[in-house]
Every structure is written in C-alpha cells, then in structure tokens.
Amino acid sequence: MTRRLFAAFSFVCLFASVSFSQNNGVLPLTGLRFFNEGISAKSIEVRIDGAQLINNRIPLNKDIEILLTRPAGFAESNKILYAGAEFALVSPRGELLSQIPNLLAANQSTGFIGGNLSALSIKFGITSEMIRANMNGTVKIRLYDLKGKSQMRLEIPITLARKDEPLQVSKATRSIPAKNGAVGVVNGLKAKNVLVSLDTSITVAPKMAYTSLDISAIEGSSISGIFQGKESFWVYDDNLNEVKITDILLKQVKGAMENNNVDYTLKIPYRPKNTTAKTYTVRFRWESPDRKQLIDVVVKI
Template structure:
C-alpha cells in the first residue's frame, strides 16, 4: 500500500528492530531525537537504497526512507481501526521553514487502518535542491499523530548535506553493543564485547565537572593506530532535548594488544557540574574511522 504526494512516499509494511529506552531521547548512528507524547515506537531508522544509514549525511535530491517501527498508542474505534497521520517539515538551522507538508496520510483519514496489522510506517523523502538552496545542513521534523486523540510522536532528524559523489555511510547489519541500564549503543564493521557506562567525578583536568565514562574493552576489527586517529565527537542534551554546548574536551585512553588487534577504549565526556545532581542529561558519543565505515555510537541517560 503506497501513495505519492509531492516528494513524499508512504509505505506500510511489517518490520522489526530494537526498542526505545525512554519517552524522550536520542538514537545512535543518525542522532535522531524522539519525543514520545502518547505515541511510542520500537525504533526509528533511516535507510538509503535499502541499506541502513549510519550517519546523518545525505545528498540533496537523494531519496531516503525514515521508518517508524511498531508504533503504539493510537486509539482504536469500535471496529478496531486506528487513524494515524503524519506531517513533515524541513527547516534550516535557524529554524526557518524550507518546506512543509500537511498530513501526508490524508488519503486514509476516513478509512483508517486495522490496528492489528499496523506494524510500521515508512516515509520516503527527497531533500530538493530548490528547498535547500545553499544550506549545508537542515532539520527534518516528522510529527506522527492520532486523528482520534491528542497523542503524538515527534521525530527530529538533523541532516548534514553530503557533497555530490560522496560515498554514504551505510550498513546492512549494524551491531548492538551490550551495555548497562539507560544506555544504547551500535557499532559497524567492528565488534565490541560490552560497554560499561558510569559517572566519574574524580577527573582533575576539569575538577568541577562530572564525566560520563564509557569503558569498551576487547574491540575487534580495528587497531590501536586506527582508533587513535579516528574522529571523536560528543553531544549533551538536557531532559527536554535541548543541546548544551560543552567547552571542555573529551578525554580518551587507548590500549590493547597489537599482536591480536584487540583494542581497549575508554572515553570520558564532561556533561554536567559535580554539584548538579537533580537534573537528567542525555549524552551521545561517536567514534568514526577514517573510512567512515567503522563506527561506534553510544547514547546514555544519566
């Protein structure tokens, strides 16, 4: 079942993946933010040409798919039908609207869908050059909502516009990283046995800060040289999803066995003051190899 409306295409299908850990948060690999406000889902993933995107870089005029997996929370009527809707808005980083669509599921407003068979919703989008003009980045906002209630799920995807001919970072099977509570991690083209996430207040480099410590022993499929030379990034958000700019630097320690190509990596990320004990923060860490295929992406809430 599908239909075309401007540059948007909807496809209903059955798929399966891992779950949202909380009502608001950030997802690894793409950096998508989600806000469950009555409607929730197992996951949101982005794909290009059938392969899962493991970054947020997409070229203009290239179709990509945003899939909402196993959505729940819609109110069914007496005939056990639900009436989902979705709006798409594209903004620049100054929050100016570049393109806006109303309900792209308007065709189904009256007929609805059988609640039992509503497993996923795939929205295919092309970021047209006419919208973007010379913008190097944009924000794709999708609001999934229930026509029979005030429930909704907001998804915010920050997109960096790739250059023409740039190889996109995609994967058929990114791997889940085992970690402790309130943490979610994914890797690609390497394997990590486990990531242990804790809060460290003993760092003397910036003694006023608390650091999120991510300890990742036994990384296979890379080398110490490659890990040291990779790109390290981190982001910090408050509980409402607002990004907080942190001036202090990430700290890292790389070790392991050169003979067996086993790497141990520990990173420590400044995310709050030691005295700030009442607020909750969302911290995302990303390591990317020079080939952009090897990726470690962790999100933790503390």
C-alpha cells in the first residue's frame, strides 16, 4: 500500500499570502478543505518547487509541499513539540489507495523545537503505483499532536496532470481586499476589492438565494477577456460537504473606456430561500483560456 511513497516533514521560516481565522474552511486556488480540531495555522499554501500551486492538477513523482504558517495548538514539553502527520490517498469511490500512519516516525522520540514556530512544511508525492488506474482522488493529511489529542485535517482534491502539461504555479498571486469573511486571490491581474452580499430578489430561479460578488476595478484584462474565460463555482454545507447546485450563475461585466478597468458582478445560487439556519461556503473561480490569469474567491455566507 505504501510502496514508493516519498514524503518529508520539516520546519521552515516562510510567509504565506492568504490568511484565515475560521475553524473550518475552503481555500482558493486548490480547493483544499481544512478542519481545525485543536491545531490551527494562520495560513496554508500548497507549493511545487517553491511556487504556489494555483489549481489542483499535480504531476506524478514530484514533491508537493503544504506550508502552514504560525501553527499552534501543540502541547510542548521543555519547548519541544511532538508532531505526527498521517497521509492517505483515497480514490473517487472512497477506496483507500495508500496510507502512512506517521510520516514523522524518525522524529517521534526527539520531537521538534517549539516556541514561536514560524512555519511548518509537509511534503508528499504521488506515484503511479499509488494512484493506480485513477486520474483523480483526494489527498488527506492529518496533522496531530503525539502528546495530546489535538489535530488538524487537510483534504485536497487532486487531478493528475498530463506528462506534457505545464504546471500551473505562480510566485505572483495577489490577495483581493475583501470584507464579510471573504478570501480572494488573483493571478496575472489586479482588483480593487470584492464586496459580498445576499440576494433573494432574483426571479430567474425564484426559489434560490444567491451569493452576490462584486469584484471592482479589475486591471489586466478586458470585457471581452472576461467573457472568454471559464467560470466555475462550488457550494459546501456547514460540514464542508459539497452541495450539488443545478441552477446557473448569473453575471454582469462592465468597463470604462478610458482605463480599460473591468467591474465583474456574479450572482451564485447556493441555497433555497427557505433554508436560513445553515452556514454555507461558496467558492467562485474564473480563469483565462491560457490559465495564466485567474480570480478565485471563497466566502462563508
């Protein structure tokens, strides 16, 4: 089950671009889901060769790195913390393809220097023997405290990249200023801000409530460029289980002739109007035909 798996775990000093404060959530760019169950981090990134992965298509036989900045929640003894990291690869049908109980078995007795830890790095790789005949699956990482009961779970949906497919990575992603708990990232573009609101006035699907995203003053594209891009959205319930939505999103694209800035408004159906007690997570992604430009926004509503 674990043949030819390569993995590593280390502590490093690095900075991340997307911060969050909620206990559970979904990250832009990769769709990684995180569950803080006693262990938390200020931010999380997925990287390949030091650059940030901007989608969930990964190559075989390549180190994939997960960076967690300012991890907290470990019990320390004499400023030493003892961490374990369980790896599992699961098929789309839920079949366990590969598993390692603790990637840190070699450090189990010595632990790691704690204190004001800057960042934590987990590395893993996928081989053809592990993924078998599947083209996609889910990587599950459980980071846990060997001296306590705290843990953090990470789940990353992955799709195998073709052998000749350029990796979609970047060192130039930018955060979009946002309020109302939204987290937005762009690549190859700039955006002034994103405003989030609830819209129940739309009559196209009169039974649905919509998440409204107003992304203003986008630089680096055009009205026609936005229309040529690909739009996707995902909806998750309060347990971060994906909710299938059959209604389509609505959009409006406007621009100013003098500066070529674009204002982009999305209306995303996410729940029936009569369901108000639950919290939902909505993720929206736009990417250009060459995949070099993107907008990715996640909001709890």
